Amino acid sequence: xxxxxxxxxxxxxxxxxxxxxxxxxxxxxxxxxxxxxxxxxxxxxxxxxxxxxxxxxxxxxxxxxxxxxxxxxxxxxxxxxxxxxxxxxxxxxxxxxxxxxxxxxxxxxxxxxxxxxxxxxxxxxxxxxxxxxxxxxxxxxxxxxxxxxxxxxxxxxxxxxxxxxxxxxxxxxxxxxxxxxxxxxxxxxxxxxxxxxxxxxxxxxxxxxxxxxxxxxxxxxxxxxxxxxxxxxxxxxxxxxxxxxxxxxxxxxxxxxxxxxxxxxxxxxxxxxxxxxxxxxxxxxxxxxxxxxxxxxxxxxxxxxxxxxxxxxxxxxxxxxxxxxxxxxxxxxxxxxxxxxxxxxxxxxxxxxxxxxxxxxxxxxxxxxxxxxxxxxxxxxxxxxxxxxxxxxxxxxxxxxxxxxxxxxxxxxxxxxxxxxxxxxxxxxxxxxxxxxxxxxxxxxxxxxxxxxxxxxxxxxxxxxxxxxxxxxxxxxxxxxxxxxxxxxxxxxxxxxxxxxxxxxxxxxxxxxxxxxxxxxxxxxxxxxxxxxxxxxxxxxxxxxxxxxxxxxxxxxxxxxxxxxxxxxxxxxxxxxxxxxxxxxxxxxx
Amino acid sequence: xxxxxxxxxxxxxxxxxxxxxxxxxxxxxxxxxxxxxxxxxxxxxxxxxxxxxxxxxxxxxxxxxxxxxxxxxxxxxxxxxxxxxxxxxxxxxxxxxxxxxxxxxxxxxxxxxxxxxxxxxxxxxxxx
Numbered sequence: 205x206x207x208x209x210x211x212x213x214x215x216x217x218x219x220x221x222x223x224x225x226x227x228x229x230x231x232x233x234x235x236x237x238x239x240x241x242x243x244x245x246x247x248x249x250x251x252x253x254x255x256x257x258x259x260x261x262x263x264x265x266x267x268x269x270x271x272x273x274x275x276x277x278x279x280x281x282x283x284x285x286x287x288x289x290x291x292x293x294x295x296x297x298x299x300x301x302x303x304x305x306x307x308x309x310x311x312x313x314x315x316x317x318x319x320x321x322x323x324x325x326x327x328x329x330x331x332x333x334x335x336x337x338x339x340x341x342x343x344x345x346x347x348x349x350x351x352x353x354x355x356x357x358x359x360x361x362x363x364x365x366x367x368x369x370x371x372x373x374x375x376x377x378x379x380x381x382x383x384x385x386x387x388x389x390x391x392x393x394x395x396x397x398x399x400x401x402x403x404x405x406x407x408x409x410x411x412x413x414x415x416x417x418x419x420x421x422x423x424x425x426x427x428x429x430x431x432x433x434x435x436x437x438x439x440x441x442x443x444x445x446x447x448x449x450x451x452x453x454x455x456x457x458x459x460x461x462x463x464x465x466x467x468x469x470x471x472x473x474x475x476x477x478x479x480x481x482x483x484x485x486x487x488x489x490x491x492x493x494x495x496x497x498x499x500x501x502x503x504x505x506x507x508x509x510x511x512x513x514x515x516x517x518x519x520x521x522x523x524x525x526x527x528x529x530x531x532x533x534x535x536x537x538x539x540x541x542x543x544x545x546x547x548x549x550x551x552x553x554x555x556x557x558x559x560x561x562x563x564x565x566x567x568x569x570x571x572x573x574x575x576x577x578x579x580x581x582x583x584x585x586x587x588x589x590x591x592x593x594x595x596x597x598x599x600x601x602x603x604x605x606x607x608x609x610x611x612x613x614x615x616x617x618x619x620x621x622x623x624x625x626x627x628x629x630x631x632x633x634x635x636x637x638x639x640x641x642x643x644x645x646x647x648x649x650x651x652x653x654x655x656x657x658x659x660x661x662x663x664x665x666x667x668x669x670x671x672x673x674x675x676x677x678x679x680x681x682x683x684x685x686x687x688x689x690x691x692x693x694x695x696x697x698x699x700x701x702x703x704x705x706x707x708x709x710x711x712x713x714x715x716x717x718x719x720x721x722x723x724x725x726x727x728x729x730x731x732x733x734x735x736x737x738x739x740x741x742x743x744x745x746x747x748x749x750x751x752x753x754x755x756x757x758x759x760x761x762x763x764x765x766x767x768x769x770x771x772x773x774x775x776x777x778x779x780x781x782x783x784x785x786x787x788x789x790x791x792x793x794x
Numbered sequence: 795x796x797x798x799x800x801x802x803x804x805x806x807x808x809x810x811x812x813x814x815x816x817x818x819x820x821x822x823x824x825x826x827x828x829x830x831x832x833x834x835x836x837x838x839x840x841x842x843x844x845x846x847x848x849x850x851x852x853x854x855x856x857x858x859x860x861x862x863x864x865x866x867x868x869x870x871x872x873x874x875x876x877x878x879x880x881x882x883x884x885x886x887x888x889x890x891x892x893x894x895x896x897x898x899x900x901x902x903x904x905x906x907x908x909x910x911x912x913x914x915x916x917x918x919x920x921x922x
Contacts, residue, residue, distance in 0.1 A: 283865045359875030408850030433880035433902035
């Protein structure tokens with residue numbers, strides 16, 4: 205028995221020992237595993253876990269705003285919702301197309317085709333107003349969703365569209381200031397790195413790394429919105445009354461070169477990105493007809509008599525003539541190429557005529573300018589000579605871009621071919637030269653600014669987080685002396701007082717300016733009876749503050765001249781500009 | 795029976811009986827205090843952590859609210875700009891019979907005149 209007891213006690217201790225060994229082995233195993241997880245692979249596993257929880261999200265910057273000179277908003281970006289559908293999840297595509305299409309003004313057939321397509325994702329409509337989007341989501345339609353997407357809006361609508369330009373659906377600048385300043389307006393994207401739980405909530409105290417987006421700079425333009433509106437109204441009225449294809453106007457501050465208004469009719473809608481011209485329906489290419497254009501900056505035309513200002517200013521500056529100089533035997537017709545006038549061909553290629561027939565007479569420079577005599581002006585140009593005329597034309601900024609801060613500016617055309625017998629005569633009266641309305645406005649502004657030419661510009665300052673920065677580096681150059689500029693202003697005033705520009709008169713102010721009428725070329729390069737009528741002028745003439753240039757494209761025959769079509773528009777815009785700038789009337793200044 | 799046996803053992807010379815004070819059992823108080831401190835510290839840490847988490851949630855809510863208010867402000871700004879658009883106001887003004895002034899009215903004010911009220915303006919030229 206004692207032996208059996210001992211044997212029993214021995215096997216019991218053995219089992220206990222075995223269990224102890226097993227338990228110790230298990231603890232050692234767990235310890236090893238713990239050591240491996242917590243020490244050996246700690247960094248690796250921590251990183252793996254973090255990468256599962258970590259999310260990086262790009263933060264889109266807010267696109268900068270565009271203001272007029274008084275702080276009125278011209279363009280801004282606001283939150284919107286883009287509605288989309290997952291076709292596989294749309295159970296009743298026809299019903300959805302009818303419901304949503306009606307609310308969003310989207311063609312229901314097009315929408316139905318999208319909803320029944322094989323795509324995994326289709327847009328219903330992008331950048332919809334948040335309230336409307338919520339209204340649609342509240343319908344509880346299967347497979348219809350929304351995601352936030354900012355949209356660019358233009359509160360001034362069509363009024364400032366030719367200034368601001370527009371962006372595309374993705375927010376990239378396409379035209380106008382939106383394109384020129386695209387890089388600065390769009391800002392710098394930021395990013396947010398944070399940990400989130402399975403439900404997508406941010407884990408507090410988790411790893412976060414936020415680099416905030418830098419908003420785009422705001423642009424403060426030189427545009428005066430009320431004046432812009434009045435000018436646009438005037439151009440629209442002009443198109444209606446003259447049956448013109450289009451009418452364009454630009455208003456410049458004489459002293460600074462700031463663009464106060466830049467308008468055109470037909471107007472352009474930046475929201476639909478289409479020109480609102482009913483005649484486009486019948487156009488050969490309606491899409492091209494409705495495309496954005498800004499003739500003030502991109503359109504080139506032969507300026508006609510408005511360029512005589514440069515010819516006469518150059519001759520006065522060079523001392524070739526004075527205002528009272530008599531030019532002998534000025535006829536109403538001049539033939540530079542043999543037989544040109546007899547052939548019945550057009551005026552420019554060798555045969556030049558005055559608009560009004562008159563006997564051959566001696567005319568002073570003042571008479572020539574006031575009555576807009578082509579032949580008299582050609583004779584003055586011949587006194588001056590071609591090289592000098594070319595120098596002055598270039599000096600006044602024709603034939604090259606003005607450098608305005610706007611997209612796709614045209615440089616115009618100067619044609620002075622070697623051996624050309626008619627180039628001098630043609631250029632002297634504004635033919636065989638193509639300019640933009642802006643170039644002419646800037647040239648006249650130089651006369652108003654005592655002979656100093658300023659680069660026209662639209663943006664006055666930029667505003668970012670660090671404050672407002674004025675735009676500097678505006679190029680200026682002297683083109684004629686203050687004395688010559690003064691004489692030219694007197695001549696321009698006489699055009700309005702006694703000459704072809706009477707319709708440009710503004711009550712209470714003395715105005716100076718020049719009419720221009722140039723025949724348009726047909727597709728064969730021959731001149732037609734269709735004209736481009738223009739007027740460029742300034743006021744008050746004794747101390748000019750504002751220059752206005754107006755160009756009317758293809759007015760009807762009854763309004764075919766600058767004096768009939770463009771001068772009244774000029775007067776209307778100039779009057780509003782002087783009022784807006786609070787310029788005292790001449791008679792009140794004593 | 796017990797006492798003689800002890801005496802025998804002592805008498806054997808293996809042990810000696812020494813006189814002295816009774817050995818005191820170690821006090822549990824410091825340990826209790828340390829445990830208490832540890833518990834309080836733990837609870838404090840938990841409380842602080844919870845507070846921080848709550849603050850983080852509050853902050854996130856505030857940021858969200860700021861974002862919403864900014865968006866609302868922008869929407870209102872847009873609405874104001876649309877309402878101020880001359881193309882909207884001018885037709886309304888026409889309906890009300892208002893016209894754009896066509897002639898400049900010049901009001902000459904003699905600010906050096908003795909009276910403070912001259913032609914409806916005070917000496918600073920402010921309209922009355």
